[in-house]
Amino acid sequence: MDCIFCKIVNKELPADIVYENENVLAFKDIHPKAAVHILVVPKIHIESINSENSENIVGDLILAAKNIIKRDNITGYKLLFNIGREGGQMVDHLHMHLLAGNPS
Numbered sequence: 001m002d003c004i005f006c007k008i009v010n011k012e013l014p015a016d017i018v019y020e021n022e023n024v025l026a027f028k029d030i031h032p033k034a035a036v037h038i039l040v041v042p043k044i045h046i047e048s049i050n051s052e053n054s055e056n057i058v059g060d061l062i063l064a065a066k067n068i069i070k071r072d073n074i075t076g077y078k079l080l081f082n083i084g085r086e087g088g089q090m091v092d093h094l095h096m097h098l099l100a101g102n103p104s
């Protein structure tokens with residue numbers, strides 16, 4: 001499948017990976033919009049929050065984000081989903097943005 005985030009999950013494309021567990025991979029956004037800008041993605045391909053069963057997967061993404069912020073001593077942060085083209089979603093593999101700190 002021609003999905004860049006699947007390729008990153010499968011280690012076919014390089015990424016700056018900051019966290020991984022059985023269900024989730026997290027890596028630095030290639031165009032960071034904050035000092036910390038991490039993308040947290042499920043290892044399985046699912047298109048967006050609009051997809052069936054996304055609500056069963058989002059908990060894994062949030063748990064991963066909580067592990068990252070605890071590990072990295074991040075005290076305040078934003079979690080963001082862009083959904084659909086008109087919602088600003090450019091990559092059709094469900095992902096949660098973890099943003100913290102000043103724009104860089």
Ligand code: 5GP
Nearest residue numbers: 004015027028029030031082088089090091
């Ligand atoms: P969206 O707009 O779909 O919510 O966010 C997609 C994000 O993926 C953007 O912030 C963009 O900078 C990031 N991105 C796109 N392609 C790549 C890539 O190949 N590697 C990484 N690390 N980030 C990417």
Ligand code: ZN
Nearest residue numbers: 003006045093
């Ligand atoms: Zn994918």
